[in-house]
Amino acid sequence: MSKMNTVEQGRAAFALETVKRAISAAAVDNEEYKSYSKKLPMLIKTNGLAATFAFILTKKDSPAYAALGSDIVKWLATFNPAISADGDRVLPNFLDYLLNIESDEYRLLTNEVLSFMNWHRRFVEGLIKDKA
Numbered sequence: 001m002s003k004m005n006t007v008e009q010g011r012a013a014f015a016l017e018t019v020k021r022a023i024s025a026a027a028v029d030n031e032e033y034k035s036y037s038k039k040l041p042m043l044i045k046t047n048g049l050a051a052t053f054a055f056i057l058t059k060k061d062s063p064a065y066a067a068l069g070s071d072i073v074k075w076l077a078t079f080n081p082a083i084s085a086d087g088d089r090v091l092p093n094f095l096d097y098l099l100n101i102e103s104d105e106y107r108l109l110t111n112e113v114l115s116f117m118n119w120h121r122r123f124v125e126g127l128i129k130d131k132a
Contacts, residue, residue: 014078015119018071019127025067030128032064037124040068041117049110050098057091066091075116076109 019037022028043052059065070085073094077085084093098106 010078011075011116012119014075015116016123018067018074019120019123022064022067022071023127025063027063028067029064031130032062033067034124034128036062036064036068037117037121041114041121044110044114044117049106049113050095053091053095053098057095069094071120072113072116076112080109 022033023030040052043055047055053069056065056069069091073083073090074085076094077083083097084090087093098109101109
């Protein structure tokens with residue numbers, strides 16, 4: 001098994017687990033979660049990763065955005081020990097981190113988030129059915 005395949009499988013497994021967790025969470029509206037999961041990659045491509053996380057922070061009343069942002073940070077923290085995914089300030093701490101890193105690492109994290117969200121979106125599409 002190649003290293004690339006292992007990373008891709010890890011992304012997929014983590015994305016599946018986060019989607020299942022969000023679906024079972026009473027506080028998260030599944031339709032919102034699905035919609036935001038589909039919109040987030042375009043927000044990142046249009047505005048950048050830091051601006052997107054700043055936007056997520058403004059959505060304090062949305063458990064779906066909070067869950068999605070937290071899931072992304074938790075994924076990144078699995079392979080980058082400098083990223084903290086613990087405590088109440090996961091999203092603000094991650095935004096602070098993003099604003100203080102070199103541009104090459106910023107691009108790497110952006111690409112990783114987009115790759116993760118590709119799997120996330122697939123699972124959201126498959127596991128959360130549209131209301132008829």
